[in-house]
Amino acid sequence: MTLLSYPKALNRALADALADDPAVCVLGEDVGAGLAGLTLGLQQRFGADRVVDTPLSEQAFTSAAIGAALVGMRPVIELQIPSLLYLVLEQLANQAHKFSLMTGGQARVPLTVVVPGSGSRSGWAGQHSDHPYSLFAHIGMKTLVPATPGDAYGLLASAIRDDDPVVLFAPAGALAVREDVTAPLVPVPIGRARVHRPGTDVTLVAVGHLVHDALAVAEELAPEISVEVLDPRTLYPLDRAALTASLARTGRLVVADDSNRTSGLAAELLATAAESGRLSAPPLRVTRPDGTVLPFAPALDRALQPSRDALREAVLTAVK
Structure with missing residues (x-):
């Protein structure tokens, strides 16, 4: 049995990919030092020509990675702050994502973008705390938010093995999670949700680090309410069949989503649930408020994020 941390799980997955496939390479700022944990020790092991420290220009190294992917490489780029995704949105959404679609699959862009520490950390303030995963799901890029080290x-x-561009958000709130690993680590299929806890009274869908809050609330309410905790893991393509199957068991839905409320993932999940016709009560969502810019003060930061108290209240309301 091995106690595996979330950053170490990402690091091991990247190391295994570099060892297995010479086409895999890494680009990013300070990846040689491995400051975010994702690339720790990899430049020493695989060399600076495969784990490449880049200049301070996200547009430049993202464009270079797209070009490398087009000619047969499998680049992984690290963005240390989620707001940096806004700088490279044109390259990812309008170029990397569309090359295959506009060439009938003749051109492929097997590019992976990893954002270690996405969302809020205590005191990181407005320009460092966004969680824009809904934006990439809306675009139609494969969008992943693992909650556990094994899933990470x-x-x-x-x-990394996928022939399309993928964005993986590693939530700051999950980085401290450790997991007992008793079996070999294996790839997790993109597009398949995970039921962490079965239930019969209400489905609680939680994204990323909120899975752990959802499980805590489910355990707390277990004597009176049977809560099913569903983790999408992949936000696009969304496992709608898993959600529909869960709602067939429970008939009620609460969604915990650490992004802004309007046009967020929670809204898409509520729409999917409504279209399924399986609901016996109005669905509820727990999100950041609209137009949220998280402040520097830790108490204010936490007050604007989904909390266990808010999840508990939503579940109790859903089963009234």
Whole structure:
């Protein structure tokens, strides 16, 4: 049995990919030092020509990675702050994502973008705390948000092997999670949700680190309410069949989503549930408020994020 941390799981998945496939390479700022944990020790092991420290220009190294992918490489780029995704949105959404679609599959872009520490950390303030995964799901790029170390390993392994561009968000709130690993780590299929806890009264869908809050609330309410905790893992393509099957068991839905409320993932999940016709009560969502810019003050930061108290209240309301 091995106690595996979330950053170490990502690091191991990337190391395994580099060892297995000479086409895999890494680009990013300070990846040689491995400051975010994703690339720790990899430049020493695989060399600076495969784990490449880049200049401070996200547009430049993202464009270079797209070009490398087009000619047969499988690049992984690291963005240390989620807001940096806004800088490279044109390259990812309008170029990498569309090359295959516009060439009938003749051109492929097997590019993986990893954002270790996405979302809020205590005191990181407005320009460092966004969680824009809904934006990439809306675009139609494969979008992953693993909640556990095992899923972090498995989804990153699958992302690197995928022939399409993939964005993987590693939530800051999950980085401290450790997991007992008793079996070999294996790839996790993209597009397949996971039921962490079965239930019969209400489905609680939670994204990323909120899975752990959902499980805590489910355990707390277990004497009176049977809560099923469903983790999408992949936000696009979304496992709608898993959601529909869960709602067939429970008939009620609460969604915990650490992104802004309007046009967020929670809204898409509620729409999917409504279309399924399986609901016996109005669905509820727990999100950040609209237009949220998280402040520097830790107490204010936490007050604007989904909390266990808010999840508990939503579940109790759903089963009234």
